[in-house]
Amino acid sequence: MTKAATAAQGNSKSRLSDKLPDAKLLEWLRSMQLIREFETRTMQAYQQAKIGGFCHIYSGQEACAVGTIGCVEHDDPVVLAYRDHGHALARGMDPKACMAEMYGKAAGCAKGKGGSMHMFDKPNWLFGGHGIVGAQTPLGTGLAFAARYEWEVIGSGKKKVALCYLGDGAIDQGAFFEAMNLAALYSLPVIYIIENNGYSMGTAIHRHSANSDNLLARGEAFGITSVKIDGLDILNVYDQFKPLVDECRDMQRPAFVDFKTYRYQGHSMSDPQKYRTKDEVDQYKQKDSIANLLDHCMSVRNCIDEDGWKEMRTEIAEIVREAVQFSENAADPDPSELFTDVYANPQPNLSPTATYAHGKKNPLL
Ligand SMILES: Cc1ncc(C[n+]2csc(CCOP(=O)(O)OP(=O)(O)O)c2C)c(N)n1
Numbered sequence: 443m444t445k446a447a448t449a450a451q452g453n454s455k456s457r458l459s460d461k462l463p464d465a466k467l468l469e470w471l472r473s474m475q476l477i478r479e480f481e482t483r484t485m486q487a488y489q490q491a492k493i494g495g496f497c498h499i500y501s502g503q504e505a506c507a508v509g510t511i512g513c514v515e516h517d518d519p520v521v522l523a524y525r526d527h528g529h530a531l532a533r534g535m536d537p538k539a540c541m542a543e544m545y546g547k548a549a550g551c552a553k554g555k556g557g558s559m560h561m562f563d564k565p566n567w568l569f570g571g572h573g574i575v576g577a578q579t580p581l582g583t584g585l586a587f588a589a590r591y592e593w594e595v596i597g598s599g600k601k602k603v604a605l606c607y608l609g610d611g612a613i614d615q616g617a618f619f620e621a622m623n624l625a626a627l628y629s630l631p632v633i634y635i636i637e638n639n640g641y642s643m644g645t646a647i648h649r650h651s652a653n654s655d656n657l658l659a660r661g662e663a664f665g666i667t668s669v670k671i672d673g674l675d676i677l678n679v680y681d682q683f684k685p686l687v688d689e690c691r692d693m694q695r696p697a698f699v700d701f702k703t704y705r706y707q708g709h710s711m712s713d714p715q716k717y718r719t720k721d722e723v724d725q726y727k728q729k730d731s732i733a734n735l736l737d738h739c740m741s742v743r744n745c746i747d748e749d750g751w752k753e754m755r756t757e758i759a760e761i762v763r764e765a766v767q768f769s770e771n772a773a774d775p776d777p778s779e780l781f782t783d784v785y786a787n788p789q790p791n792l793s794p795t796a797t798y799a800h801g802k803k804n805p806l807l
């Protein structure tokens with residue numbers, strides 16, 4: 443077992459996170475609360491039909507995005523599945539650009555063309571949310587390849603680590619196994635983070651995956667360092683994930699993380715949730731990651747009190763309110779944008795359906 447794997451399996455005596463300054467913990471508390479509040483307002487906007495299409499809420503999983511992104515550098519590349527608002531915000535995306543994207547407005551991070559599942563932010567090294575389950579895993583491997591190539595072959599850049607997030611529902615996709623194989627074979631610095639929230643849509647993990655109690659076996663089969671992390675406690679995430687990141691960066695090799703987490707809302711905005719009980723959800727809410735960190739900050743670090751927490755929440759609520767307001771008032775994309783940012787358009791500025799749609803000319807044109 444590597445040093446990081448040993449550390450990750452839990453060394454309760456000395457906690458790495460004890461050395462973190464209070465300011466860092468408060469920054470994470472703020473970031474997790476921003477995501478929670480943002481998602482609450484997203485649900486409201488969706489229910490008012492202001493947001494359309496698929497929309498997957500991240501509430502409950504905040505310690506994963508904030509904790510893992512908190513362990514890497516700003517220019518380490520990140521690639522995601524479709525439950526992506528939380529990571530985008532944790533990565534530093536402007537909440538206005540994130541919300542406007544869901545509103546389908548031109549000021550959105552993907553010009554309003556992607557929606558909820560396609561948060562993309564190049565300046566923040568965020569290479570997108572992806573709607574095809576597992577499709578981002580070869581991309582994560584490619585990002586690691588590019589980073590290593592740049593550093594080792596071209597001789598520019600520096601040692602980087604790519605973070606590639608996927609859900610438990612993606613672990614049996616063939617593309618993921620191909621991606622892991624190449625990552626191991628070429629020794630690429632990519633960390634596959636399985637956000638194991640226990641469900642793939644409405645199917646519990648033990649019903650969709652063989653040997654689901656031992657996901658680490660999948661990474662280990664390729665000789666990849668594989669660790670399990672309890673993802674509801676962000677300090678624990680840091681204690682376990684930071685040594686792993688450091689090792690992958692230093693040794694330029696991959697890792698696999700079975701990251702235990704839980705989502706509070708349904709799979710998407712339309713999910714009657716017949717597959718789980720309210721009791722189960724409530725039990726996880728008892729272990730809420732924001733409440734956990736707040737408690738630690740209040741009672742162990744004494745770095746925030748009730749008034750400070752109230753002030754922080756008020757400030758965050760205002761930021762999100764402004765993001766919603768901004769999105770409501772923002773301009774729609776110009777109709778000509780229909781024909782830009784596409785892989786190929788054989789008839790530039792002319793939609794193939796312009797004249798053929800039901801025999802009528804497309805009214806947008
Ligand atoms: C290749 C492919 N198959 C099926 C789907 C339909 N689908 C959308 S989300 C989803 C569940 C994925 O669950 P998981 O990876 O655990 O992510 P979570 O929603 O729990 O974050 C499925 C099967 C898809 N988008 N892509």
Ligand SMILES: [Mg+2]
Pocket residue numbers: 609610611637638639640641642643
């Ligand atoms: Mg899942």
